[in-house]
Amino acid sequence: MRTLCRLALLVTLSAGCAPMTFSKEASLDFAAYPSLSFELGGLDGSARQSAYLASELREHSGFRSVIQATAQAFEPATAHLSVELSVQASGDDDLLVTLFTDDEEREELSYSASVSYRLRARDGRMIDTGGESVQDENTFNDAAEAALDALVLHYLRPYRL
Amino acid sequence: MGALPGEKQRERARHTACSRGLMRRPSPSFCRAVTLALALVGLLCLPSVARAEPTAGLDVATEASSEPDPAPAEGAPLADRVLGSGQWFWLQGKAMPGVELAVGRGLVEMDLELSFLTLTESSRDRDGSWLGNQLGLFLMLTPLRERYFDVSIGLGADLYLLWGIHSDVREAAFTPRVVARLWPLERLGVTFMARSYLLHSDGLDLGTARDGSSGPPILLSTGITWRFF
Numbered sequence: 001m002r003t004l005c006r007l008a009l010l011v012t013l014s015a016g017c018a019p020m021t022f023s024k025e026a027s028l029d030f031a032a033y034p035s036l037s038f039e040l041g042g043l044d045g046s047a048r049q050s051a052y053l054a055s056e057l058r059e060h061s062g063f064r065s066v067i068q069a070t071a072q073a074f075e076p077a078t079a080h081l082s083v084e085l086s087v088q089a090s091g092d093d094d095l096l097v098t099l100f101t102d103d104e105e106r107e108e109l110s111y112s113a114s115v116s117y118r119l120r121a122r123d124g125r126m127i128d129t130g131g132e133s134v135q136d137e138n139t140f141n142d143a144a145e146a147a148l149d150a151l152v153l154h155y156l157r158p159y160r161l
Numbered sequence: 162m163g164a165l166p167g168e169k170q171r172e173r174a175r176h177t178a179c180s181r182g183l184m185r186r187p188s189p190s191f192c193r194a195v196t197l198a199l200a201l202v203g204l205l206c207l208p209s210v211a212r213a214e215p216t217a218g219l220d221v222a223t224e225a226s227s228e229p230d231p232a233p234a235e236g237a238p239l240a241d242r243v244l245g246s247g248q249w250f251w252l253q254g255k256a257m258p259g260v261e262l263a264v265g266r267g268l269v270e271m272d273l274e275l276s277f278l279t280l281t282e283s284s285r286d287r288d289g290s291w292l293g294n295q296l297g298l299f300l301m302l303t304p305l306r307e308r309y310f311d312v313s314i315g316l317g318a319d320l321y322l323l324w325g326i327h328s329d330v331r332e333a334a335f336t337p338r339v340v341a342r343l344w345p346l347e348r349l350g351v352t353f354m355a356r357s358y359l360l361h362s363d364g365l366d367l368g369t370a371r372d373g374s375s376g377p378p379i380l381l382s383t384g385i386t387w388r389f390f
Contacts, residue, residue, distance in 0.1 A: 018380045019253040019370035022292070022323060022332060060327050153329045159286035160371055161326075 026158040028128055030062035033121070037069040037077035042084035042115075048141075049085060053148045061155040079127060080120050083151065087113040087143050110136050111143035115151050130154065240264045241390075244342075246352050248274075248384025253370060254282040259295065261352075261384065270301040270313055272340075278321070284371070293323035293330075299338055313340040319358070321365065332365035334358035342386055350386040355379050 036057065040050045050068060057066040067077060090110045114133035121127050132150035137143035242265045250257035259276025274297030280290040299317030306312075316337055323330040338356040345351070357379050358367045368378030 016377065016381075017251045017253045018367060018378065019374070019376040020255065020380065021366045021369050021371055022321070022326075023364050023366065024330070149327075149329050153327055156327055156330070157286070159284075159326065161280060161284055161286060161292065 021160060023160040024156055024158055026062055027154055027156075028062075028119070030064075030158075033079040033127065034064040035077040036061070036063040036066050036079050036081055038066065038081035038083060039069045040083045040085060042086050049144050049148060052145055053083065053152070056148065056152040057155065060152050060157060062157040063155070078122055080122070081117060082120075083115055083117045083148075085113065085115050085144060085147060087111055087140055087147075089140075110138065111140055113137065113143035113147035115147045117151055239266060241266045242270075243389040244350075244386050245389060246384040246386040248276075248352065248354070248382045250276065250380060250382040252380070253376065254280065255292070256281050257295065257382075259382075261297075261386075263301075265301070265303065268302055268304070270303055270315070272299040272301055272315070272317070273297065274299075274319075278323075279325075287326070289325060291325040293321060293325050296320045296322065297336070299336070301338070301340065309344050311342050311344075313342075314338070315340075319356070330364075332362045334361035334365055334367070344388075348388045350388065352382075352384040352386045354382045354384075 038053065038057070040053055054066055054068055057063065063079075065077070069077075069080065088111065090112065112133065112135040114131060116131040117129065118126065119128040132147060132154065134143060134146040134150060137146055242263075244261075244263040244265075246261040246263070248259050248261055250259065255278060257276050257278050259274055261272055261274045263270055263272045265271070274295065276295040276297075278292040278295055280287070280292060283290075297317060297319050299315045301313040301315030301317075303311055303313040314337070316335070319334045319336050321332040323332065336356045336358055338354060341353045342350045343353075358365065361367070367380055369375055
C-alpha cells in the first residue's frame with residue numbers, strides 16, 4: 001500500500017497539469033483570400049440551403065467576409081466558390097416517389113447528399129476543388145445541411161486551442 | 162418545400178441560435194455512441210432472466226429432488242460491481258469535469274466516461290470558451306482488489322466531440338490507462354487516474370501546449386467514487 005501511494009505521488013508530481021492542444025491547419029491561405037462570394041447550384045440547391053451555407057460559412061470559415069453571388073451584384077470578393085448540391089433518398093431513383101410518400105413512409109427512407117465545389121481566385125485561377133458526401137440522414141434537409149456542413153468543415157477557420 | 166409560417170419561424174430561430182453558437186445539433190454518431198454505451202451498461206447490469214418455464218412433470222421431479230438449487234447462479238447479475246464517479250482532469254488552460262460509470266465482474270471492468278471541456282484561458286482563435294465533450298470507453302483489468310484499495314489497468318479510446326468549434330469536429334485517441342481507487346469508506350472512494358495518448362488524430366496533442374512548448378504527456382484525473390453495489 002505504501003509503495004502504491006509513493007507511486008501515485010511520484011506520478012502526480014512528475015505530471016501535474018498536462019498541456020493538451022486541439023488544432024486545425026488552414027486548408028488554404030485565408031490571408032490571401034479574405035473575402036468570398038459563393039453560389040449554390042445543382043438540383044437541390046434551394047434558397048434555404050444557400051442561406052444556411054452563407055450563415056455557416058460566416059460563422060465558421062476562415063473567410064473574413066462571405067456574400068452570396070448574384071447576377072447583378074458587383075463582386076469585390078477575392079475568391080469565388082461554386083457549389084453543386086445533390087440529395088438522394090435511399091432506394092428511390094425516382095424523385096416523385098420521394099415527393100409523394102406520406103410522412104410515415106418518409107420516416108423509413110434515408111437520405112444521402114453530396115456537394116462538389118470549385119474555388120477560383122478573382123483572376124479565374126483555380127485555388128481549390130473537391131467534394132464531400134454524407135449518408136444515412138433522416139430527412140432531405142438534414143442530408144443537405146450535413147453535406148454543406150462537411151464543406152464548411154473543409155474551410156474551417158484555423159485554430160490552436 | 163413549402164413551410165407553414167410557424168415552422169418557418171421555428172427554423173429561423175434555430176438558425177439564429179446555431180449561428181450564435183447557443184445551440185448545437187448533436188451528430189448522429191454521438192447519439193449512436195451514447196445509445197451503444199447505455200445498452201452495454203444495461204446489458205451488464207441486468208440479471209440473466211433466461212430461466213426456463215418448468216413443465217408439470219419436471220416440477221414434481223424438482224420438488225422431490227434433494228440436490229442443492231443451482232438457481233443463485235442463474236439469477237445473479239452479470240456485474241458484481243457498479244461504480245459512479247465525478248472527476249476532474251488536470252489540464253493546463255482548460256477545465257474538464259466529468260462523470261464515469263464503471264461496471265465490472267471479477268477481474269474485468271468496463272468504464273464509460275463523459276466529460277465537459279471548456280477553455281479557462283482566452284484565445285485569439287475563439288470568442289467563446291466552450292469546446293465540447295469527451296467520451297471515453299475502456300476495458301480494464303483489476304488485478305489488485307482489496308477492501309481499502311483497488312488498481313486497474315486497461316486500454317480504451319478517448320473521443321473528443323468539439324461542438325463548440327463546429328458540430329463535425331472530432332478528435333480521437335487510443336489510450337492506455339491506470340486507475341487506483343482508495344476506499345476509506347465501504348461505498349465512498351477516491352479515484353486517481355493516469356492516461357497517455359499512444360495513437361491520436363492529427364488535431365489532438367497531449368503534452369504540447371498552445372505555444373508549442375512541451376509538457377508531460379500524461380493526463381491525470383482525480384475523482385470521488387460511489388459504489389452502488
